[in-house]
Amino acid sequence: MRPRVAYVAAHHGRGHVMRAAAVLRHVRAEATLFSSADPPDLPPGAAFVRLPADDPRGAADVRPAGPLHYAPVGHDGLRRRMARLAAWAAEGPGLLVADVSAEVATFGRLLSLPVVAVRQHGRRWDEGHLLGYRLAARLLAPFPRVLDEPDAPAWVRAKTTYAGGFSRFDGRSVDAVPAPRTVVVMGGGGASGPDSAPAWTPADVVAAARATPDRRWRILGAETPPGAPPNLLGLGWIADPLPVLARAGVVVAHGGHNAVMEAATAGRPLVVVPAERPFEEQRRKAAALARIGAAVVRHPWPAPADWPGVLAEASALDPAPLRSLSDGHGARRAAALLDRLATTVANDTPTVRPVLA
Numbered sequence: 494m495r496p497r498v499a500y501v502a503a504h505h506g507r508g509h510v511m512r513a514a515a516v517l518r519h520v521r522a523e524a525t526l527f528s529s530a531d532p533p534d535l536p537p538g539a540a541f542v543r544l545p546a547d548d549p550r551g552a553a554d555v556r557p558a559g560p561l562h563y564a565p566v567g568h569d570g571l572r573r574r575m576a577r578l579a580a581w582a583a584e585g586p587g588l589l590v591a592d593v594s595a596e597v598a599t600f601g602r603l604l605s606l607p608v609v610a611v612r613q614h615g616r617r618w619d620e621g622h623l624l625g626y627r628l629a630a631r632l633l634a635p636f637p638r639v640l641d642e643p644d645a646p647a648w649v650r651a652k653t654t655y656a657g658g659f660s661r662f663d664g665r666s667v668d669a670v671p672a673p674r675t676v677v678v679m680g681g682g683g684a685s686g687p688d689s690a691p692a693w694t695p696a697d698v699v700a701a702a703r704a705t706p707d708r709r710w711r712i713l714g715a716e717t718p719p720g721a722p723p724n725l726l727g728l729g730w731i732a733d734p735l736p737v738l739a740r741a742g743v744v745v746a747h748g749g750h751n752a753v754m755e756a757a758t759a760g761r762p763l764v765v766v767p768a769e770r771p772f773e774e775q776r777r778k779a780a781a782l783a784r785i786g787a788a789v790v791r792h793p794w795p796a797p798a799d800w801p802g803v804l805a806e807a808s809a810l811d812p813a814p815l816r817s818l819s820d821g822h823g824a825r826r827a828a829a830l831l832d833r834l835a836t837t838v839a840n841d842t843p844t845v846r847p848v849l850a
Contacts, residue, residue, distance in 0.1 A: 496522035496835035497587035499606075501578065501597050504529035504544075505689070508751045509592050512611075512635060515661055519828035522588070522835040525581065529574075544577060545570040560621040564596055575600060582606055588835040590633075591625065598625035607838055609633050609831060612653060613750075614642065614781070615772030626652065630834060633827055635659060635750060637818060640781045654830050659823030660754040662735050667759055669739035674707065676804065677741035677761075679734075679752050680714040692747040692768035692775075693794040699725060704797035708804065713737060735759060743807045748775030753782065757819040762807040763788040766795075787815040 498520060502509040507530065514533035517524045525540040526532070532541040547563075547570045558564060565571060578597070581587070582604040589601035592611035601608040610629040614636075623646075626632055632653040634641065640658075641650065678698055695718030702710040702725035710725040712718075713734050717727035731737060738744055738759035746752040748767035756763045765788045767775035782788040789807040791799075 494585060494839050496832065496839040497585065498522045498524045498590060498831050498835050499578065499581050499587055499601075500524060500526045500590040500592065501544075501594065501601075502526060502528040502530065502592045503594060504546075507531075507533075508749050511661060511751050512659075513590075513592060515659055515663060515824040516827045516831070519825045521828075521832050522839075527578065527581075542577060542581075545573040547571045547574055560619075560624050561596055562621050563594075579604060586838045586841070588831060588838055590831065591629075595621045595625035598629055602628040607834060609834065611635065612649075613772075613774055614640075614748075614778040615770070615774035616642075616644075616777065617772050618644070618646065631830065633830060635754075635823065635827065639785055640778070640818065642777060642781075654826075656827040656830070657823035658750075658754040658757055658819035659821075659827065660751055660758060660819065662755055662758040663819070663824045664821045665735060665758065667735065667739040669736055671742055671761060672709070672740050673742040673808070675709045675711060675740065675742045676705075677738055677744050678710065678712045679738075679744065679746040679756070680712075689771070690769040692766040695719070697794045700797045701795070701800045704800050705804065708742075711737070711741075743804050748779045748782075750778075753778065753788075754819045754823075757787075757815050758821070760812050760816045762810050762812065763815055764803060764807045765790050767792050782815075785814045786811060787818060 500513045500517060502513045510528050510530045510533045513526050514535055517526060517539050518536045525542055526535060527542045527544050529544045529546050535541060547568060587606060589606045590609045591598035591601060593613045598608050598610045607630040608628060609631050610625050612632050612634045626649055634653050634655045637657045638655045698712060699718055699720050703722045706724055708724060712727040714730055715727045716729055738761060741761045743762045743764060744756045745764045746756055748765050765779045765782055767779040779790040783790040789803060791803060795803050
């Protein structure tokens with residue numbers, strides 16, 4: 494039987510499905526991406542299954558229960574989500590990738606599937622996360638070992654394959670000539686939700702640009718905000734932003750995986766303003782970046798008068814630590830792990846032993 498992989502990607506923001514697409518471009522097994530998010534550009538042959546939404550509306554009880562972070566009671570969408578995963582499992586042996594739901598990892602193991610749990614930064618040593626990690630066949634870190642959490646349990650580290658950082662720009666070379674006085678802001682500060690908050694607002698960027706009239710500010714993924722000074726321009730959505738990033742004097746980003754790894758590929762000085770996320774995810778990632786000298790970190794968004802110093806500090810950074818986070822092969826290493834485990838599952842014919850009275 495051909496090896497099969499079900500990749501279940503969280504739908505908060507676009508980062509998880511973009512990360513999945515980067516990996517699935519290199520997976521040889523028959524792959525299906527499951528998510529409630531809009532589908533990314535997938536390679537030929539990879540299927541996409543849209544999962545029903547599981548937001549709290551319509552649920553009888555959304556309170557956490559024991560090790561379960563989110564499993565609302567009386568929720569039709571959640572029942573149908575899990576039923577679709579169970580239907581895929583019923584078709585035959587396969588490997589399930591949980592990015593990053595601990596509940597999905599646990600459910601996959603209960604479906605008799607080996608599971609790869611994708612790790613995320615943050616304080617994730619609670620009962621629910623550790624249960625998913627223990628049940629997983631392997632843990633996958635989409636970052637290098639040097640960025641791991643200092644308090645990660647030794648057994649979690651030992652069970653982790655560190656693929657290194659990766660993004661949709663894997664394997665691409667950057668040869669643009671930077672414009673030292675240009676500041677490129679990536680997006681709108683990250684997705685927001687009931688337990689999240691963006692890292693900045695359009696008004697914050699306007700104030701920073703006004704405080705640094707000698708800099709040209711550009712915003713990727715957003716239009717020019719109201720009240721913008723002449724040195725601030727929104728570039729809107731760009732299909733390929735890597736050339737824009739590569740020409741930046743300084744890049745400003747929140748602490749999400751894709752934003753950081755895309756900046757690492759561009760190799761330009763980086764300022765990270767972490768957004769509020771569950772489990773202190775972005776704050777902890779930002780702390781790891783600062784620890785190795787890969788970025789200047791500020792939280793919250795700096796006051797207007799502080800921006801000249803922040804940009805000068807970032808410009809003086811050694812670019813090597815940031816560039817080392819993504820060597821262009823991380824997605825291939827992640828795919829190799831999935832293919833190896835999926836092939837083992839497909840080729841394994843368990844022996845059924847009779848029960849002796």
